[in-house]
Amino acid sequence: MLVALGGLAVVVTIVVWRASTTGNAGAPRVQKVTATSDYRQPALTVAAGTDAHAHHHHPGMSMDMQGAVMGENKDRLPQDCPQITEDVKVTVHAGRKYARRFPGLMFAYDQQEWNVPPCSRVTVTFVNDDDVRHQWMLHGLPKYIHPQGMFHLEVTGPGEKSGTFIVPSGDKTYFVHCDMAQHTEKGLKAQLKAGAGNMDLPSIPGLTATINVDTYPVGWGAGSVGMVLTAGFAGALLGVFCLNRAARRAIYRAGQ
Template sequence: MRLIRLPIFLIVLSFSIAAQSQMHSHHHHMASKGGFVMNENFENLPNGCEKISNEEKITVRANKSYAKNIPGTIYGMSDYEWNFEPCSRVEVTFINEDEVRHMWMIHGLPKYLYPAGMFHIEALAGESQSGTFIVPSENQNYLVHCDMSQHMEMGMRGQIIVGKGSGDLWSVTGITDHLYRSSYLPQYIIFLCFFASVLGYFLLTKLVRKP
């Protein structure tokens, strides 16, 4: 009985390693000196695209200096919004001019083409990295952000608008409103408190004066 366990264990182990390496290769990592690209797509057309409609090339710079003019941010990008025609092929060159690692990551892409719905460029400090993807056929907005801890909250949050889009995303740096407008909420509460206390004072004095 013991003798048979080892071969079974080895068979199961080799199957799981094979399965894992297959899962991994599905993610299409492309590494180079400056960083890496995940889920790059040059050729595979999204559903609803008969051909590549447009060839686009964009350059995105990450540099803290872009954050200077936008209150509440620490990290910044040269752009926060990009418009593409449906079915465009887009070559993105991501230039990282900071001394920390940054990413330019899109979410919500079709999962049959982009595992986990992501296309992702990562550029090491002071390096640049290019990657290509194909935009889906539907009018839609997609979130773009840096996935380093807290970098999105510190300003690296943008949107891609495909065709007419599907409505602005909230809190796109320098472009759309925050979901929670902390700037007007306290004022509103202070006004409410003042109104309530004045009303309370009059009600109280009226009640007290009654015989």
Template structure:
């Protein structure tokens, strides 16, 4: 394990960087950011409630009618305070992400957990969700990919409602997009 401060994005492949709320691993397959195996728990969790893992496939072939890209699922449900391992399998040739927003920023840099995988590869990362019922936004942040179908939601506990424009779950604001 190597330690670097601030310069990690320019160092190249095969390295790892740890710091408060800023943990990153990357190699030729892609990148995992914001990983938390359990060394620090969310403030409202006395312990890890359970281990959950799921695989998400991403690619053109999963695109819903009228969209360009798709995830194999658009909603994931996990118990409060669970430790969640996600494997993102990229079946396209272009890079895709499974990027989750809204986690506590004292634990995750910018409140994000982020898997980013080059075409034809897969990567696994782990994070711990807080203890309250919340719905988190998930998307691919590559330019235009959110609008072209890569937008989903992770519900902790009962969740806090549905987000707009989740393919197959809620109506888009603009027809023909997942926006």
């Protein structure tokens, strides 16, 4: 009986402690996610005589096992640019380690904003430091040059890709992100400003405020309290039951 009471005390203590720690969800927790997915594409098997690169013939697009460059434009001037004003080279890193300074985020670029002159030719070298696929995808370029107004680098990490585009004249802010599912929300969001830009985009990590802030409310009502108490009681009973059994067995063995 003493053993059972002792066991009950231990179980109740554990249950109460668990309830107090798991119930205290006031602060958001950052889940550690291990990158187990492997996005590497399977090797292409091509029948003899077919053009293995037929799908690579879109202008401005190249693709291989390491990733892709899409919507590239090295020499076609936007209509409003009499000439290229400057050649700008930008190196961008993406990875989990850059998100460490942003609580709650999982991925980030090493920089969240880039500034280039209007009508400049921008060559981006995109380095993916992670073991998952990341993109540096820029929106808002002229659609008569870029399909869907997009320029985009994609790297099956770890590795890097480079590509070039020419921004039109005028101050404009271009949205940059990684389009892999949830990667934008998890921090891969940035902006490129031509000239002074025309706005600041929302929810850029470390730069601009979030529109929809995450909240983690704990609804402590009669229901949840009752549930914790019921679970605690059930756990205590289970503990008593198990300890009783163990004690009986021990007594039985000792008697043999």
